[in-house]
Amino acid sequence: MADKVKVIGGMENFWLYSEAAGYDITHPPTPDSPKVYPRLSVQTKEDSVILDPTKTALVIVDLQNYFLSPALGRPADSAGLQVVEKLKTVVIPACRKAGITILWLEWGLTQKDIDKMPPTLVKGFAQDSNFEADRKIPGLGVKIGPVKLGDGTIIEAGKALMQDEWNSNTYEPLATLFEPSDLRIYKNRLSGFWGGTQVEQALKSRGIRTLILAGCNTDQCVASSLIDAMSKSWDCLMLSDACATTSPKFAKDMVEYNMGGWGFLLTCENLADGIGTLKTSPTDESDE
Known part of the structure; x- marks a missing residue:
């Protein structure tokens, strides 16, 4: 008996699900359309997920000198630097190989942004204490001074x-x-998808439907970007070991727990292994 395929979602935005293949999030025109190529299958924490790399973007959040550089007094052994290594050696090469778009989503303020910045965010940045020695950055838009x-x-x-x-x-x-x-x-803002950036237009112009998120901080800018993107109908996957935070462990645990309702959670190795399943045409299927 053939494995029954279920349609998850509405006619304008749907996934296909079967027990054998897992979730197909390649976004064909209709549920009955032929398989979409190219396609690849990644194993996530709970499910197999089939995606179209040409409709997928790796979103790298806030991996900037401000948050990571020891020259600014940031810890030389931070979890964020471990994320950098994962991206350099595993994730970015795998995405390049598969033709996955790479989006660098980063803080970059103008004076107009500063003038309109919510006091809550100003307060939050002023309280940042994740520095070694006596280094302290007064707040957003403030001159930092020389660094070595x-x-x-x-x-x-x-x-x-x-x-x-x-x-x-x-x-x-x-x-x-x-x-x-x-x-x-x-x-x-913490979220890159809150509505005040060009990210939505940029992704839609490339036909991107699926996002793989990495960066820092997991429970702040990564999570807020992911939730907003999910609410605006992008499929979201998060790389558990390519996201880091300075918050207590329970904060990262909370985000990972909730990925069951926000999308899919996987590791860098899961993604790299999935790239190895890339099929560019039906011929690749028949060769197995």
Whole structure:
């Protein structure tokens, strides 16, 4: 007896589900349309998920000098730096191989943003204490002053999280991996999908339907971006070991627990293994 396929969702936005294949989130035109190619299958924490890499984007959230650089007094052994290594060695190469779009979603403020910034966010950033020694950054848009890089060079870090400043640049070990085909979108709230950025237009123009999220902080900018994106009908997957936070462990645990209702949770290795299942045409299926 053939495995029954269920339609999950409405006619304008649906997944297909079967016990044998798991969730098909390739978004064919209709539930009865032929299989979408290219396609690949990833194993998540609870389910197998089939996705179309050409409709998928890796969203890298807030991996910037401001949050990660030891030159700014950030811990040299932070969990965020472990995420950087995972992205460099596993995730980004796998996504490039599969043709998955890479979106760098980062803080990048203008003076207009500062003038309209909610006091809650100003207060939150002013309370940031995740620094070693005596380093302290007064708050958003405030001049940080000089910093000493690893090679001994002293530079001006610029105003905190303002566009085109050293501190708001992509963390230097990751910045070299940026390619012209990548997207870079600046955000001005914890969420990049709250409505005040160009991210929705940029993704829709490329036909992106599925997002794989990585970055920091898990329970803050990653989670808020993910929830808003999910609410606006993007499929969301989160890489558990490519997300980090300075919050207590229970905060990250809460986000991962709720991924059962927000999307799918997987590891970097799950994603890399899934890339190995990439099929570009029905011929690839018949060759197995």
